[in-house]
Amino acid sequence: xxGNMFLHxxxxxxxxxxxxxxxxxxxxxxxxxxxxxxxxxxxMWADRGExxxxxxxxxxxxxxxxxxxxxxxxNYYKIPVTTWGAGGGTQGGAIPxxxxxxxxxxRMNRIYEVNTEGMYIECGTGAIYKHIxxxxxxxxxxxxxxxxxxxxxxxxxxxxHRGIGVCSTKYGKIDDMVLxxxxxxxxxxxxxxxxxxxxxxxxxxxxxxxxxxxxxxxxTKAQIRIYDQPEERRFRGFLFQDMxxxxxxxxELLQKFKPSVMRLxxxxxxxxxxxxxxxxxxxxxxxxxxxxxxxxxxxxxxxILLETFKKYGAEDLGSEYGEKWWEEKITFFYPGHMMDxxxxxxxxxxxxxxxxxxxxxxxxxxxIETNFPQAKFxxxxxxxxxxxxxxxxxxxxxxxxxPQDPVEALRLHQAVWSCGVRAALAHGGVVNDHHGVGIxxxxxxxxxxxxxxxxxxxxxxxxxxxxxMNPFKLGL
Amino acid sequence: MIMSQKSKEHIDACRFCWMCHHIxxxxxxxxxxxxxxxxxxxxxxxxxxxxxxxxxxxxxxxxCCLCGGCVGVCITGWDPVMFTKEARxxxxxxxxxxxxxxxLVDNCLDTGNAYGVTELDGELxxxxxxxxxxxxxxxxxxxxxxxxxxxxxxxxxxxxxKAGVSFxxxxxxxxxxxxxxxxxxxxxxTKQQMAAAAQVMNGYKTVVLYDPNxxxxxxxxxxxxxxxxxxxxxxxxxxxxxxxxxxxxxAARSDRAVVYQxxxxxxxxxxxxxxxxxxxxxxAVLGEMLCNRKETIAAGNLLMAEYIPQVMEQxxxxxxxxxxxxxxxxxxxxxxxxxxxxxxxxxxxxAVLSIEDLILG
Numbered sequence: 001x002x003g004n005m006f007l008h009x010x011x012x013x014x015x016x017x018x019x020x021x022x023x024x025x026x027x028x029x030x031x032x033x034x035x036x037x038x039x040x041x042x043x044m045w046a047d048r049g050e051x052x053x054x055x056x057x058x059x060x061x062x063x064x065x066x067x068x069x070x071x072x073x074x075n076y077y078k079i080p081v082t083t084w085g086a087g088g089g090t091q092g093g094a095i096p097x098x099x100x101x102x103x104x105x106x107r108m109n110r111i112y113e114v115n116t117e118g119m120y121i122e123c124g125t126g127a128i129y130k131h132i133x134x135x136x137x138x139x140x141x142x143x144x145x146x147x148x149x150x151x152x153x154x155x156x157x158x159x160x161h162r163g164i165g166v167c168s169t170k171y172g173k174i175d176d177m178v179l180x181x182x183x184x185x186x187x188x189x190x191x192x193x194x195x196x197x198x199x200x201x202x203x204x205x206x207x208x209x210x211x212x213x214x215x216x217x218x219x220t221k222a223q224i225r226i227y228d229q230p231e232e233r234r235f236r237g238f239l240f241q242d243m244x245x246x247x248x249x250x251x252e253l254l255q256k257f258k259p260s261v262m263r264l265x266x267x268x269x270x271x272x273x274x275x276x277x278x279x280x281x282x283x284x285x286x287x288x289x290x291x292x293x294x295x296x297x298x299x300x301x302x303x304i305l306l307e308t309f310k311k312y313g314a315e316d317l318g319s320e321y322g323e324k325w326w327e328e329k330i331t332f333f334y335p336g337h338m339m340d341x342x343x344x345x346x347x348x349x350x351x352x353x354x355x356x357x358x359x360x361x362x363x364x365x366x367x368i369e370t371n372f373p374q375a376k377f378x379x380x381x382x383x384x385x386x387x388x389x390x391x392x393x394x395x396x397x398x399x400x401x402x403p404q405d406p407v408e409a410l411r412l413h414q415a416v417w418s419c420g421v422r423a424a425l426a427h428g429g430v431v432n433d434h435h436g437v438g439i440x441x442x443x444x445x446x447x448x449x450x451x452x453x454x455x456x457x458x459x460x461x462x463x464x465x466x467x468x469m470n471p472f473k474l475g476l
Numbered sequence: 477m478i479m480s481q482k483s484k485e486h487i488d489a490c491r492f493c494w495m496c497h498h499i500x501x502x503x504x505x506x507x508x509x510x511x512x513x514x515x516x517x518x519x520x521x522x523x524x525x526x527x528x529x530x531x532x533x534x535x536x537x538x539x540c541c542l543c544g545g546c547v548g549v550c551i552t553g554w555d556p557v558m559f560t561k562e563a564r565x566x567x568x569x570x571x572x573x574x575x576x577x578x579x580l581v582d583n584c585l586d587t588g589n590a591y592g593v594t595e596l597d598g599e600l601x602x603x604x605x606x607x608x609x610x611x612x613x614x615x616x617x618x619x620x621x622x623x624x625x626x627x628x629x630x631x632x633x634x635x636x637x638k639a640g641v642s643f644x645x646x647x648x649x650x651x652x653x654x655x656x657x658x659x660x661x662x663x664x665x666t667k668q669q670m671a672a673a674a675q676v677m678n679g680y681k682t683v684v685l686y687d688p689n690x691x692x693x694x695x696x697x698x699x700x701x702x703x704x705x706x707x708x709x710x711x712x713x714x715x716x717x718x719x720x721x722x723x724x725x726x727a728a729r730s731d732r733a734v735v736y737q738x739x740x741x742x743x744x745x746x747x748x749x750x751x752x753x754x755x756x757x758x759x760a761v762l763g764e765m766l767c768n769r770k771e772t773i774a775a776g777n778l779l780m781a782e783y784i785p786q787v788m789e790q791x792x793x794x795x796x797x798x799x800x801x802x803x804x805x806x807x808x809x810x811x812x813x814x815x816x817x818x819x820x821x822x823x824x825x826x827a828v829l830s831i832e833d834l835i836l837g
Contacts, residue, residue: 047521151494334495
């Protein structure tokens with residue numbers, strides 16, 4: 001595109017006409033800052049002083065109408081469009097690998113309505129999630145969506161990658177928290193999904209676009225559920241001798257009631273992160289449970305929790321560690337507490353039913369530690385259902401063992417990821433739980449879905465025949 | 477660009493961290509990714525690695541209002557304000573400042589204020605002249621009030637007059653140096669300006685600093701830069717709160733529902749949050765909006781309005797929206813610069829008042 005200055009200038013004027021000159025940039029600083037997200041490879045690339053692929057135009061529409069204009073221009077000229085929220089994604093989903101247009105959603109940050117009757121907030125998807133939490137708090141409510149990236153990711157970002165927060169067991173994932181959405185299709189048409197999220201009017205349009213990572217259109221507005229603040233939120237820390245007991249206890253507990261927070265740390269993570277942040281200096285598997293709601297219900301739930309976990313030999317550590325964990329739940333992710341370059345690291349979150357999840361953990365651990373002896377493997381299990389749980393497993397390779405050459409570092413990174421995720425798939429896991437696919441895991445989508453992948457490909461081909469929307473992401 | 481090792485460490489910590497995204501007044505107002513602390517750090521990290529040139533990032537370095545919101549929420553203690561100020565200083569030393577910043581610096585050096593104003597407004601001149609005689613107490617109005625919002629400067633004088641305070645105002649008030657510090661950080665010229673102002677202020681027992689920018693500069697930055705002051709420096713709001721407590725000002729409480737916009741210089745840097753509230757609660761019904769006290773979000777910067785006025789309007793508009801969201805019909809600020817920027821927003825939902833407006837009625 002840069003080689004054809006005439007056409008570049010022509011398209012720029014059309015984009016400026018669509019969104020306003022001040023909201024359309026070709027400045028180096030804008031291209032650079034939209035070329036590096038939280039994806040380890042993009043960070044490593046920048047750390048090595050290399051430039052990641054850049055967009056030709058950074059465009060920030062204010063609403064669906066302006067988004068529609070941009071997509072019509074992009075379709076006419078067949079220019080790739082990569083949607084960017086706040087850049088906090090870990091899978092490279094927002095990297096403009098083919099250049100073209102970055103469509104930054106953050107100007108679409110308006111909070112249109114806080115509806116305490118319908119119990120939702122209607123907002124632009126460029127709103128930082130913390131801001132809609134503040135809006136809910138102002139009327140005594142909460143979104144109950146508390147991911148570590150609460151302060152740094154947009155509503156659209158969570159929707160695009162099927163995000164999740166720490167209270168998911170009680171309140172659900174982001175895909176459970178949406179009522180209605182406004183979406184701009186690749187051809188520029190503006191559509192609305194059904195006014196209620198549960199219905200029998202055919203397949204669920206919400207769930208077609210949630211998790212589509214900008215490959216099928218741009219979500220521009222959403223109604224996000226809000227909840228009453230709990231009368232009481234209590235915490236209880238436990239130490240299990242091993243994780244097997246914790247799985248048995250948790251599965252039984254979830255047949256009785258749903259706590260809000262459930263987090264089980266394997267022995268390695270208990271001995272590292274939990275020791276550092278929460279202060280538990282004991283051998284075993286630390287588990288933190290929070291339960292909340294109406295006070296009388298919380299009393300009953302606490303009784304059930306203590307009785308159930310006692311049956312499986314859990315040591316009751318009281319409320320102190322759990323409260324400390326709640327206070328520090330985001331501390332884990334600040335530089336200085338979190339892994340960072342020059343380390344190589346990644347989180348291979350996967351999910352499976354109870355019959356498989358423990359086996360997956362051990363299989364992934366063995367695969368990583370056997371094939372990459374320089375890697376450390378730690379994990380916790382932080383999202384639980386009546387039927388199964390998610391393993392949030394991380395590999396960490398110290399900087400001295402990471403190649404300095406960026407291409408060699410990329411090769412190692414790809415190899416570790418392929419090894420770990422394939423181990424999960426081989427034992428019945430899913431390619432990802434809540435970070436999404438992006439460019440990082442796109443190659444593994446066909447291995448996950450096999451011939452079922454043609455369903456996604458068919459939808460993609462119909463909605464985006466020119467293939468302009470976020471190319472090479474999601475395996476599409 | 478030659479950056480200190482300390483700045484490089486902070487830059488490299490912040491370049492891939494988004495945790496303060498929600499608090500940045502500029503980034504959230506513009507919606508521009510480059511206005512986040514991490515983007516500024518990323519750009520500077522690439523300058524440090526010779527991937528980008530200073531010229532590629534310098535405009536962005538001046539889009540930060542140095543409010544320290546990001547610093548305040550960083551659990552680890554990384555400091556984007558520190559490295560942003562150092563980048564400004566280094567750009568100045570390497571003669572790579574944008575022309576619009578150079579012009580403001582030149583004004584500071586030539587006229588003592590970035591606006592290049594050489595003559596005071598007539599009404600203000602008269603008000604100042606009435607307090608030319610030496611006393612123990614010096615009221616420092618500051619460059620924003622004297623040059624850009626003279627009506628408020630006059631009101632500040634009237635408040636102290638109403639309380640029966642004997643005080644001096646200088647016709648040729650020296651610049652405290654906060655504008656130079658904002659523009660180019662700890663340059664030699666900045667320190668010289670500060671030292672000259674300190675020398676004048678040291679001739680008084682008490683110095684009352686009307687503008688929170690001056691208050692932060694004199695009470696905090698002077699100490700950091702090794703500029704000695706012997707006078708007792710106090711903020712205007714603390715001084716007035718004490719007058720009120722002593723019964724020297726008469727409280728007259730109305731039913732007006734107001735919220736207070738904490739200036740970050742007072743709340744975050746000087747830990748002064750309750751004195752302004754004591755004053756306001758004596759004249760109106762005080763409520764709170766989101767992000768108050770140390771978690772305050774800046775509502776604008778008059779100096780930045782010289783080169784990015786639309787952005788400052790967006791910043792102020794967001795804060796007015798916060799006030800409107802909690803049902804306030806009035807927002808009160810203790811910072812004359814924020815007052816001017818807030819007033820410039822075309823809207824009629826939330827009235828903007830200064831502390832002086834409230835007291836004088």
